[in-house]
Amino acid sequence: MIESIVDFFGDETYASRRRRLFYLVLVLIVVADFLVSREHAEYLWERLPGWSAVYGFGSCVLLIFVSKFLGHQGGLMRREDYYD
Amino acid sequence: MTDFVHPALLFILGAVPIPFLNGTIRKAYLVLVPLLAFFAVLTIEPGSYGAATFIGQEILIAKVDRLSIVFATVFTIMALIGMVYALHLTRAGQHVAAFVYVGSALGVVFAGDYLTLYLFWEGMAFASAYLVFAQGGEKAVRAAFRYLMVHVTGGIVLLGGILLHGAAAGSLLFGPMEGGSIEAGMGAGAYLILAGFLLNAAVPPLNAWLTDAYPEATVTGAVFMSAFTTKTAVYVLARAFPGTELLVWLGAVMALYGVVYAVLENDSRRLLAYHIVSQVGYMVAGVGIGTEMAVNGATSHAFAHILYKALLFMGAGAVIHVTGRRKLTELGGLYKTMPLTVALYMIGAFAISAFPFFSGFVTKSMVVAAAGQDHRALVMLALTMASSGTFLHTGLKLPYYMFFGTDRKLEAREPPRNMLVAMGMAAALCIAIGVFPGPLYTLLPYPVDFEPYTGAHVTESLGILMFTALGFVIFLRALDPENTISLDTDWFYRKGAQGFMWLAEKPLARYEKAASDVSETAVLPFLHGSARAGLRLDLNGVDGVVNGVARSILTGGGVLRRLQTGVVTHYALAMIAGVIATIVVFAVVWR
Numbered sequence: 001m002i003e004s005i006v007d008f009f010g011d012e013t014y015a016s017r018r019r020r021l022f023y024l025v026l027v028l029i030v031v032a033d034f035l036v037s038r039e040h041a042e043y044l045w046e047r048l049p050g051w052s053a054v055y056g057f058g059s060c061v062l063l064i065f066v067s068k069f070l071g072h073q074g075g076l077m078r079r080e081d082y083y084d
Numbered sequence: 085m086t087d088f089v090h091p092a093l094l095f096i097l098g099a100v101p102i103p104f105l106n107g108t109i110r111k112a113y114l115v116l117v118p119l120l121a122f123f124a125v126l127t128i129e130p131g132s133y134g135a136a137t138f139i140g141q142e143i144l145i146a147k148v149d150r151l152s153i154v155f156a157t158v159f160t161i162m163a164l165i166g167m168v169y170a171l172h173l174t175r176a177g178q179h180v181a182a183f184v185y186v187g188s189a190l191g192v193v194f195a196g197d198y199l200t201l202y203l204f205w206e207g208m209a210f211a212s213a214y215l216v217f218a219q220g221g222e223k224a225v226r227a228a229f230r231y232l233m234v235h236v237t238g239g240i241v242l243l244g245g246i247l248l249h250g251a252a253a254g255s256l257l258f259g260p261m262e263g264g265s266i267e268a269g270m271g272a273g274a275y276l277i278l279a280g281f282l283l284n285a286a287v288p289p290l291n292a293w294l295t296d297a298y299p300e301a302t303v304t305g306a307v308f309m310s311a312f313t314t315k316t317a318v319y320v321l322a323r324a325f326p327g328t329e330l331l332v333w334l335g336a337v338m339a340l341y342g343v344v345y346a347v348l349e350n351d352s353r354r355l356l357a358y359h360i361v362s363q364v365g366y367m368v369a370g371v372g373i374g375t376e377m378a379v380n381g382a383t384s385h386a387f388a389h390i391l392y393k394a395l396l397f398m399g400a401g402a403v404i405h406v407t408g409r410r411k412l413t414e415l416g417g418l419y420k421t422m423p424l425t426v427a428l429y430m431i432g433a434f435a436i437s438a439f440p441f442f443s444g445f446v447t448k449s450m451v452v453a454a455a456g457q458d459h460r461a462l463v464m465l466a467l468t469m470a471s472s473g474t475f476l477h478t479g480l481k482l483p484y485y486m487f488f489g490t491d492r493k494l495e496a497r498e499p500p501r502n503m504l505v506a507m508g509m510a511a512a513l514c515i516a517i518g519v520f521p522g523p524l525y526t527l528l529p530y531p532v533d534f535e536p537y538t539g540a541h542v543t544e545s546l547g548i549l550m551f552t553a554l555g556f557v558i559f560l561r562a563l564d565p566e567n568t569i570s571l572d573t574d575w576f577y578r579k580g581a582q583g584f585m586w587l588a589e590k591p592l593a594r595y596e597k598a599a600s601d602v603s604e605t606a607v608l609p610f611l612h613g614s615a616r617a618g619l620r621l622d623l624n625g626v627d628g629v630v631n632g633v634a635r636s637i638l639t640g641g642g643v644l645r646r647l648q649t650g651v652v653t654h655y656a657l658a659m660i661a662g663v664i665a666t667i668v669v670f671a672v673v674w675r
Contacts, residue, residue: 003423010419010488026554029546036539042456043464046540052547055465059472059548060555064562067347077348077568083578 029053088133090146091121091156092194092204095163095187102183103176111171114179118164121190125156132196141256144196150529151383155193155319157527158387159186161513162311162394169398169506170304178218182308185211189312193319198246198256198277201320205242205284209235212313215305216297224300230577231297238283238290245276261324278325285317285368287334288341291361292574295345298360299353299410303401306353310397311390314360318367318386327374335369336466338362343473345572350411350565352400352486356393359436359478362470363389369467370451373458376530381450383528388443388517392435395510396478399429402499402507403486409494412482412565417491424498426487428507433483435514437475437549443517445545446524446536453534472552479549480556481563 008014034049041047045055071077098117105113130153134145163186170178188211191204209232216228250256252271261274270278279290286294294314298306325331342362349355363385370382402425403418404410419426431442438444448471455464498504517524525532556563649655 002427006419006423006426022553022557026550029543029550032539033543033547036543038540040538041540043461046544050547052544053551055468056472056548056551057555059469060476060552061559063343063469063473063476064347064555064559067344068562070344071348071568071570076345076570077566078571080567080569082569082571083582 026053088128088146088148089124090133090190090194091124091128091160092187092191094121094124095183095190096207099180099183099187102179110176110179114167114171115164117183118160118167118186122157122160122164125153125160128153128156135196138199141199141250142197143199144257145200146194147196147258148194150527151319151322152193154383154387154527154529155315156190158390159189159193159312159315162186162308162390165391165394165506165509166304166308166311168509169307169401169503171502172500173304178215178302178305181211181214181218182305185215185308185312189316192316195258198250198258201258202239202243202246205280205316206236206239208313208316209239212305212309215309216301218305219300219302227297227300230574231293234283234293234577238280241276241283242280245273245278245280248273249277258323260326278328281317281320281324282334283317284313285321285364286314286361287338287364287368288361289573291338291341292572294360295354295357295572296574298357299351303405306401307394307397310356310360310393314364315386315390318364318371318382321368321371322379322382326371326379328372331368331372332460332463333372335365335367335372336463338365338368339467339470340473341365343470343477345570346473346477346481347563348566348568348570349477350413350567350569352403352410352412352415352482353397355412355477355482356396356400359396359474360393362474363393363436365470366448366451366467369463370454373451373454373460373463375454375458377457377532377534378451378454380525380528380530380532380534381447381452381454384524385444385447385451387524387527388435388447388514391510391513391517392432392443395432395507395514396429396436398503398507398510399425399432400482400486402503403496405499405503406496407494411567412485413567415486415492415494416489417487418494418496419487421494421496422487422498424504425507426483428504428511429483429487430479431511431514433475433479435518437479438471438545439518439549440537440542440545441515441518443514445518446521447517449536449541449545450534468548472548475549475552476556480553481565484556484560485565 009018030050030053033052038047045051094117101113102110128148130148130150132144132147134143136143136145163182166182166186167179170182173179185208188204188207191207192201195201195204213228213232213235216224216231219228246256249271250273252273261270261277283290283293298309301309321331339362342358342360342365346355346358346362349358367382367386367389370378370385372378400410403415403422406422407415407418409415435442435444438448452464452467452471455467521536525534
């Protein structure tokens with residue numbers, strides 16, 4: 001069973017099914033976020049349904065590009081023989 | 085003392101017979117000792133053990149309370165898992181080092197005074213360094229030396245702090261630091277102790293030893309290293325510095341620092357090592373916030389972290405063990421040949437990313453919620469952003485490029501069974517803690533008033549994580565690993581050491597060569613010449629005089645001997661001649 005699950009995530013033949021499932025999950029999460037109760041919410045953003053989706057996506061994009069910018073333009077990334 | 089067996093002793097004394105055991109007996113022994121230690125910790129009673137005085141100081145070998153029991157529990161569980169993972173090793177060295185390492189970590193966790201703590205602290209540094217040295221090869225040996233140098237330096241800072249603190253406070257007993265916050269004003273000794281602890285917790289800029297050494301360690305050694313040094317540091321911080329404001333900010337920065345570097349990383353274990361920095365950030369921040377909930381969060385997160393991070397290191401280690409490759413640019417397409425490893429690794433990845441029903445979810449969220457309760461919105465947002473980065477790298481980037489992605493047609497198979505069993509044990513615990521957090525919560529130092537499974541919390545976490553996955557899918561190409569290394573703060577001592585070597589090799593060596601040239605061309609010949617002249621003088625002059633004197637004494641003696649004729653008339657003649665000679669001398673001198 002484990003093999004077939006792993007295969008589902010790796011094999012090219014399941015690519016379109018994977019994609020559809022993925023988007024379905026995203027939609028379900030956002031919908032569910034509108035339905036849950038938020039009586040304990042303390043901060044403004046916690047009261048906004050869908051906030052976590054926006055923040056998660058924004059964080060991901062920000063981290064990728066800020067890091068790559070620091071790596072390439074900031075000179076953090078060097079050739080492997082840099083210390084030799 | 086009769087009702088108390090120190091678990092550290094079980095490991096440290098237990099390491100002695102390992103080299104003398106073989107085959108199945110050794111394997112059984114390696115599993116038995118951690119099991120015994122685990123039961124020793126389970127049955128341990130809170131209290132103080134082994135109080136004594138040493139050089140006029142109070143010593144307390146073991147102080148057992150709830151905080152130390154949680155850490156000791158997970159340490160012994162981890163020792164068991166790590167030993168199972170390493171069972172296939174045929175040579176004893178690494179097992180001995182691992183035992184001493186675990187024993188020292190337990191020694192720190194139970195230490196009731198700073199001197200005991202320091203002793204075990206250094207034991208950890210040396211035992212763990214062996215696990216890097218054991219990898220062999222120039223890169224590993226160099227990294228191990230740097231690791232050892234950094235930790236010995238940290239140890240000296242710690243010792244200095246202990247002595248200053250001891251002199252100021254009048255006691256070396258280990259407990260909450262007086263005036264634990266900056267505003268209350270800590271002494272210089274307390275700051276030095278804090279610096280020593282922060283070094284082992286890998287708080288930037290003192291973090292680079294971790295990401296430098298862990299990827300170079302042996303496959304099995306790195307699993308032990310990922311669990312003990314940083315978590316022992318979290319323990320001592322929680323013990324001595326709860327509520328220190330500085331730690332909140334250091335922790336938040338750390339959490340993001342690790343994930344930023346993880347984007348750049350190409351070496352699989354170095355990427356995971358940067359995530360240790362990030363995850364320990366949550367714990368450091370939790371300790372800094374210092375409320376009961378925050379310390380509970382930091383403690384439980386350390387517990388969960390040890391297990392899932394070991395699982396991740398075991399997964400990456402399995403790939404390295406099988407393929408001999410560690411760079412993401414050289415890996416890919418292994419999912420067909422290593423499906424079990426993929427599945428077990430992913431359980432660790434879901435746990436570190438804090439997916440619902442995995443251990444990180446019930447522990448990490450406690451730290452974030454504690455930050456929220458303490459009205460620290462910025463810290464809360466930073467930590468949430470870091471969890472997005474965690475899933476992005478350990479949950480998506482690393483498995484994608486390691487197991488899926490471009491198929492590099494590597495020859496691979498599942499790792500040895502003991503490795504899979506160890507990974508299975510860790511994976512089972514990661515899920516068990518996530519599904520039934522109750523038992524872990526009852527172990528925590530303070531009563532737990534936190535419910536992780538609320539609807540809003542579940543949808544919020546899933547939203548953060550799955551939309552991070554969306555970002556990953558969209559910007560996949562931007563994340564392609566590059567064949568580079570990243571500069572971190574180890575640049576300062578690596579380049580510093582190179583500068584020192586240049587100074588030694590170029591200017592100093594040139595001066596030394598000039599000096600030796602002068603001595604060879606001028607001073608040495610002069611010395612040689614004068615030595616030769618001295619020898620000649622000695623042989624011809626001094627020896628000649630001495631020999632001459634001796635010879636003339638000898639001949640004179642012979643002559644004198646011949647004069648002794650024994651004939652009275654001869655003596656009388658000599659006396660007369662003598663008298664005449666005397667008179668002549670007097671006549672000449674006093675004329």
